[in-house]
Every structure is written in C-alpha cells, then in structure tokens.
Amino acid sequence: MLLALCDCNNFFVSCERLYRPELRGRPVVVLSSNDGCIVSRSNEAKTMGIKMGQPYFQVETYLRQNGVVVCSGNLAMYKEISDKVMQTFERFTDTMEVYSIDEAFLRFPKNAEKNAFEYASSIRRTVDRLVGIPISIGIACTKTQAKLASEKAKKISTGVMEITGENVREILDKTAIEDIWGIGRKTAEKLRRYGIATAGAFVLQDPLWVKKELTVRGLATQYELQGRSCIPLETKVPLPKSIQVSRTWGSVLETFEDVWRAMLDNIVKAARQLRDCGLAVGAASVFLRYGKRHSGECGYFTEKLMFKEQILSDIELIAALKKLVDAIYRPGHRYTQGGVVLGAFTQAVYRQRGLFDQEDYERRAKLENVSYTVDAINENAGERVVYPASLGVKNKKWRPNRQFLTAKWSEL
C-alpha cells in the first residue's frame, strides 16, 4: 500500500495570490483573526526570518520598511479554494482523508504504485492547472513517513519525495526528532535529554521504553517511522465531539449589552454548525476572558449547563445561554474575548422524546423548523441575511479587526 500526503504550499498566501497575481515573487504574510499573529508566510517572507505565529504588532514596522505585503486572514475564501483542491485530488483516488484545510492523505491506486513519482507529478500539474495552488507531495507506506516525505518534498524543485525501504534509514538519520509528526516540543525536549536527537536514533529504542515514556501514541509514531502502519486512513468525515466558536473582539467590551451581542454572534455561528452536522446539543458552556492576556492582570469566567433534552434551535439555545452569560458576567471588567462550546451531542433524528410533554414537543418542533428554514435562506443567499434582531445592525464594535482584507464577499 502506498500513501501520499498532498500538502498545499504556504496555503493562505497562495490563496491570496490567486486573487492578486501581482503578489507572486513578493514577500507576503497572512494574519490570524483580529490581525493578531502571522499564520502563513510566502517563501520570500520565510527567507527574511519572519516567524510563524509571530504577533503582528511586534513586526509591523519591519514589514512595512521591507516591503512585505500584509493580508488579513479570510478563512471563508480559503475554504472555498480548499474544496476545489480536494475535489481535484478525488480524480486520483477513491480512498482519501481530508486531514486539514490544506492537506489530504491519498491512497494510491494499485496500478499507480510502480510509477508513484510520475503519478504524484501529474497530481501536482493538475491541481496547478485547475485551481492554481502549488502543492508538495510525500509518498510512503505510513502516514507518519508520508508527512515527513512531504516536508522534504517542499525543499526540492520536483515537489515530490518518496520514502522507500532503500532510503528510509538515511532520511531518518538526517531528521531532527522535533520534525516528526506527533513529536511536539515537550516530547522532543524529553527525548533530547535522553540523548535521542534524530528520528534515526528514536526508531532504534526499545518499544517498551518508548511506550512507558511516551504512551501508546509515541509507540505508534515509532512503529510508523519503521514502516508499520498504525494510524489508519480516516476516509469518512467524523462527526465532531464538540463545537467551539470564540473570538477575540475588535475592541474592549464592558457593558453587558455589548458583551451579550458579541456572544450572540458566536452562539448563532455554533448553532448553525451544529445543525449542518445533523446534531443536537446536550451540554454547553460559555466563557468570557478579560484583561490583557500577555501582561497585567487577566482571567476568565466560565459556566456550564446540561440540557434536560437535546436541542438545536437558535431560539432555545439563545435563551438558555443568555442566562449562562448573565450568570458569569460581572461589571467592572474589560472583556476582550468570549466563546461558546457545545458538546454531549446526539444525532438530531435519534433524539429521545420526553414522556409527558406533548405541548413542549410541538413547540420545539416549530422552533426547529424556523431554524432550518433560516439556514436554507442563508445558504441560498451565500451569506447571513437572516439573523436575530437582537444582534443589531450597526455598532458591531466586537467584530474582529481585518485591516488588510483583500476581497469583500461580494467581489469573490
């Protein structure tokens, strides 16, 4: 079995360049929500030493002085482009796992295994022609090896790298332990303390020791690097176990009215996701964060609620969570961020119906129909045209900042 990890190069920057071809060849960075941190960099920007995750305000002057183009993140746009990339991948396999917005694992068809390199090259050409996004491809027999191969592929001109029985040894010996998928900062530090600095040294360790020190997941990583597949391809999109929507707001909020409006926007977004997944929610929590997170006094309030019966309509969810937000809100704080987390799901169609509540049941069904209808209208319109009046029409000062937005929705 042969797996390929297809990974879009500098994905968000590449998306921006689709709409602004004049940015090709220039240093470009894309910012996270609220123009907070750098989350994508062009190769030119990487060469200049700009770091992933760097706070924008720290490098603002440097970027301006050095002609780096700055873009506010536009996740809705990137998702549309991602969908087109994934659709293109589907031409090349019937067994694929969409791993993230810019990556997918593809199982190569049997007849492609002999000419894997050529097959991968044709995937690259096709995606470039049909979508215009550059990709790198790593080929191997396990996911962990394929991830590693794709990292190596990014550094060579062909954009394709295959790990085989012949070259695996040499590649692992040249790979720092922290560059392995599944080995994070803490684990890498620990392994280095034991004198294990490369992937090549890691695979030689006693599996029992690895399991004891790094748990079963570290063991899986070790096996995968050795070529034993332990992490299966997840071809079906799993239903989420929780849905979280939170935002750092564009300005500090202090009154309950402001905070509630901002939270309402999060709740409506979360509820829409819930219904899109065909789920109903059994428990929810809200949180409010105040103060400056990285200096001075700060903290957060949070509270959780279990529903007697699982619900999914905006109206019911809003009513329940307003009480919760009311319970955690305390005047006199400078609120900067808030969010909602939904959990304890069941599939909406399989919900248990209460025994003694015919009237409630009918009322609930009506509210749910309202929500489904509103979803359909908004889906059709391509954006949110129907929403709770209490959200307000103007004065949305909680909206995250997006100073450098490339395109407005209407122009896409």
Place this chain on the structure above:
DNA sequence: TCTGGGGTCCTAGGACCC
C-alpha cells in the same frame, strides 16, 4: 494599544459500584 481559533486523544485520580 497591540499576541488566533478550533480540535483530538491519553492519563491519572477520584467517586462509586459489586
């Protein structure tokens, strides 16, 4: 003035059960 947002899985420890 200013540092994102959204997930998953694993483990340990406590409560509780027989």
Place this chain on the structure above:
DNA sequence: TCTGGGGTCCTAGGACCC
C-alpha cells in the same frame, strides 16, 4: 497482626495537531 480484586464513569490537565 491484619484490610481484595476488579470494574466504570467523570473530570482536569497535558500534549499534540492544523
């Protein structure tokens, strides 16, 4: 003097991923 063995469920915290 001395106090078993086995299990489940829940939660918090840690670690990892994009």
